Amino acid sequence: MNSPGSTKERILGAAELLFAQRGFDGASLRQLTAAAGVNLAAVNYHFGSKEKLIEQVFRRRLDALNAQRLAALAKLADDSNRTLEDVLAAYIRPALELSHEGNGALFMRVLARAFAEHDDTLRQFLSENYGHVMRQFTAEFARLLPQLSKEELYWRIDLVTGALTHAMSGFGMIQRKRDVSEETHREQTAQHLIRFAVAGLSHP
Amino acid sequence: MNSPGSTKERILGAAELLFAQRGFDGASLRQLTAAAGVNLAAVNYHFGSKEKLIEQVFRRRLDALNAQRLAALAKLADDSNRTLEDVLAAYIRPALELSHEGNGALFMRVLARAFAEHDDTLRQFLSENYGHVMRQFTAEFARLLPQLSKEELYWRIDLVTGALTHAMSGFGMIQRKRDVSEETHREQTAQHLIRFAVAGLSHP
DNA sequence: GTCTATATAAAGATAGAC
């Protein structure tokens, strides 16, 4: 790992912010290095190219996020009474925690952009590196919803994924009311998302 | 309106394709005019700027689409027994029809990009020109779901919107099976989306 | 590891001939 204030880390932080705000094409290396307070040449020195930098922006967050999701799912494997709520919580809560720490909310916007981009290179990178996570959760959904055909299940998972991605990309703007604690607010959000996902997956 | 093969119309068609594939920043005026088979200078002559061209790409589809949605909603106003399904169908079916005609599916991808962009200029343009549509539908949802608090309703509408936008942006890739007619396939898709939306909005 | 300077390509936009 990199030390917190290192050049590499500052570039990654600035990249996350500017990619969230202006997109991968919209944010130039000039804006990016200026925001990070480093030299223009530093990106190519440390990452090789803009493309590689983009991959590292994803890796920095997704490695930990998906490890947490799989750990939460593994924990449930012991419990033979695990419910759809439990499995969805294992998927949603780590992302929700990330979106409330530091610039995690910005990253969720970057992720939502990646979804909308339909860019083949990026999709392949995400699929190769993190595809196994979705596959494990899908298997678990199939187990808990045996009445659904394969096609029906895929439809619902796709719709739920779209809903969650969209919602989490907006977290930078959701205003927590002053009389609600940070903890309570996060818990309410989790409940909204989980209940919606349960309804979307399991309706008759 | 423009004649179908006019320079203006060909630019709009090429822009829709390239914006869907590469985004607003990713698609350059050079690529765009080359694809349209027109001169580079034609964009600035006919539209004034790239920004104005982007607005026209939206107008060309959204004017008709949202008019159809409101017309379908108005038709329901007579029926005092109208259901949530009816209202959702009024919102979803016109978009679904658009996405199956000509390059309509490409436009749905452009629209999904616009959602993910979080670009203030674009959001303001869409809100100013088409915000009244969402407001009318929201009022209708509130009437049909009186048990939900305002906050709860907004959450659910936001999640459903994300799901539908995501789903419709993928229509270019959904493979219709050979033994299913185009008509049947579209009807099945409509049913998937409407049932999902009903469940997401009205779960207890 | 960081800097300046620069190479090279491509962007949006416009002027002026036809």
Add this chain to the structure above:
DNA sequence: GTCTATCTTTATATAGAC
């Protein structure tokens, strides 16, 4: 309304001094 030619800015990337 369409063309060529060009202006100006900005992009990614790299070479070579420190």
